[in-house]
Amino acid sequence: MSEESRPRESGELSVEMPPHARLASVELRPEARALCVWFSDGGELVVPAQQIVALCGASIRTEMISLDAERHSLGSLIMGATTNPLGPGRRFRNPGPPLSSEGASLVFALRTAGPGELLYIMADSFNFRQSLGPDAGYSTEINLRELVRRIAALAPNANRDDFVTAVIGRVPLPAPLASLVEFFRANAARP
Numbered sequence: 001m002s003e004e005s006r007p008r009e010s011g012e013l014s015v016e017m018p019p020h021a022r023l024a025s026v027e028l029r030p031e032a033r034a035l036c037v038w039f040s041d042g043g044e045l046v047v048p049a050q051q052i053v054a055l056c057g058a059s060i061r062t063e064m065i066s067l068d069a070e071r072h073s074l075g076s077l078i079m080g081a082t083t084n085p086l087g088p089g090r091r092f093r094n095p096g097p098p099l100s101s102e103g104a105s106l107v108f109a110l111r112t113a114g115p116g117e118l119l120y121i122m123a124d125s126f127n128f129r130q131s132l133g134p135d136a137g138y139s140t141e142i143n144l145r146e147l148v149r150r151i152a153a154l155a156p157n158a159n160r161d162d163f164v165t166a167v168i169g170r171v172p173l174p175a176p177l178a179s180l181v182e183f184f185r186a187n188a189a190r191p
Contacts, residue, residue, distance in 0.1 A: 020118040052155035054111035057163035059104040059176040
């Protein structure tokens, strides 16, 4: 029996993920107590405020590896040390930019009643100008905080995680998660 035709054992590489959809735009309609959302892959949906059962978010850790990493190879470091010997008074310094840098991407989601879809935005690529209008600024985090506050005010009975509570309370955000998949897993069991 080949590797592909053999049935998988229970639990092997299985992950229960909630149904989710990435949003391209959100329009708040306070007079109608609803949100109109547009999906990244097309289509739109009007979500009544009472259908929003949970609000959640996270910062997702990201790491960038420098394209100049080959400049820092062992050979180039040895060559630099032999052609430019270091005197006792000089310290060795890495001649190039750092090999990697760490940052965070912000994600915010709302869960709807019924099938319990997780409708989410990635703040780095979300057009806040469409959602916030003239109140949108140049800072992604400030824009996200404003959008979260507005949606939380529209759906005051929705459950909130630590991220949303921190945004509303204007306090530092919780520690970042390792990946978007971890965010989906963490919010799969939420009401």
